[in-house]
Amino acid sequence: MELLEERIRKDGVVKEGNVLKVDNFLNHQMDIELFREMAQQWKEDFSDCSINKILTIEASGIAIAAIVGAVFGVPVLFAKKSKSLNIDGSVYCAKVESFTHKNVSDVIVSKKYIGPEDHVLIIDDFMANGKAVKGLIEICEMAGATVEGVGIAVEKGFQGGGDALRERGIRVDSLAIVESMDAETGEITFRA
């Protein structure tokens, strides 16, 4: 998506250790108008699917997912990291390792809110090794829900998470795929 790639070129900052900071518009301060354009793109790309639920994971996927829910006109469900005192015992749970935080979390979704009747679009802001999305797919599988696809804002293509999912036959629709980036020059190359 041209608009998102331009924005990453303009406001993204490449840091050592394969870190791409986009907290100016994507995952700290958030440009909701841009999110609406992204949601419209996914709406078009998945127009052949009857999506009835958006699933994401806390925290930085939630805002994008909310706008996607608004554009699709369907409810949004977010998986919670670690067990909250306010969640019932009856949850689906997957283990997810975070690239950013270098730790493993339990990721949970209440069994009440996902089931075989659901056709799910998974949304997240970032994909590196793809472990968060893999955890969400596991939860959908446990629930008997259909994963119609995965919408990612920024995929770090060189880390392989997205391509591994595509090889499994999962439809991964990343709006910008970073093929390489250089912390010294700040240069970012996108997949054509």
Next chain:
Amino acid sequence: MELLEERIRKDGVVKEGNVLKVDNFLNHQMDIELFREMAQQWKEDFSDCSINKILTIEASGIAIAAIVGAVFGVPVLFAKKSKSLNIDGSVYCAKVESFTHKNVSDVIVSKKYIGPEDHVLIIDDFMANGKAVKGLIEICEMAGATVEGVGIAVEKGFQGGGDALRERGIRVDSLAIVESMDAETGEITFRA
């Protein structure tokens, strides 16, 4: 707000320990259409203010804040709990005790994204003792930003957090204020 009170009566579950579960529509599965109605209400209520930024705190405030950002046409900023490896050192930080999780978190906002030019509407899904919002107000004060008001979906009035802020002269606009609730009967009484 009649619509929200009705929904709480219909789908809210009162539990022992002053817990009101609204994860069916507010903070796990999320009814985005309801959020849009809530955002419209705040837009009307704060029509005398020139709000140019929405501030919330992860995680469950983010979706509501995103929809409020869409309705107001302004960017949304969410405060992060604990220090992420991807955040610069230059942040405003406040300590917040969670009623739900019974712990204290550092809550941080990058100095780049809030300043004296900002007229902020703080948004959150829930207010109990008001400590999360107090932390966000502290951050606005550190940044020299103006807090135009606070929009809360569900305030637990009997826990006093909202009224304490109102006594300080802060404009707190809670769309539903629970005055009392009974875990045995499930009865919920709202402030008139």
